[in-house]
Amino acid sequence: MDEDENRIMPAVIAVGTPAGRASALERVMRSKLHADERVDWGTLFFQGDLANPIASPDACDPAISAALSCVRLAPSAQNLQPWRLVCSDGRIDLFEDRTLPLRPIGDVQLVDMGIAMLHLEAGLAQQGVRGTWSFDGPAASAAATNAPATYVATFSF
Numbered sequence: 001m002d003e004d005e006n007r008i009m010p011a012v013i014a015v016g017t018p019a020g021r022a023s024a025l026e027r028v029m030r031s032k033l034h035a036d037e038r039v040d041w042g043t044l045f046f047q048g049d050l051a052n053p054i055a056s057p058d059a060c061d062p063a064i065s066a067a068l069s070c071v072r073l074a075p076s077a078q079n080l081q082p083w084r085l086v087c088s089d090g091r092i093d094l095f096e097d098r099t100l101p102l103r104p105i106g107d108v109q110l111v112d113m114g115i116a117m118l119h120l121e122a123g124l125a126q127q128g129v130r131g132t133w134s135f136d137g138p139a140a141s142a143a144a145t146n147a148p149a150t151y152v153a154t155f156s157f
Contacts, residue, residue: 035079044083046084049086064129066127070122070123082097082099083095083113086142091154095149131157133153134154
């Protein structure tokens, strides 16, 4: 982040051991935020380009499927899961579907993109798949759609 822009980027991490039973307030808050719900596979993950959704975990390689499941379970601001991942040969392109406006405190969806990146990389590493991140642009086929998503990064393996 450029110091001259005087922006603040908040980031929070929870540490500790969860309580055995959630309080009534926590249960109400989680319910209102739909915290235990996740967006469908076909909305989050794609094969080749943003026009070809991956319908289920069974529709792709088991190692990739396990890593995508990690991303699907990742936390995000207001549980919106604004990431979209396009899988192709040896790479996964990450896109952002802007759902929240930019706020004076910072771009919380940018934090969400970092969370998705970490969950993807850790999920792949757990499957024995190593790779590197780049920010050079998506595969030509992934970028060729008219979807309202913005390219963020690529994990190549």
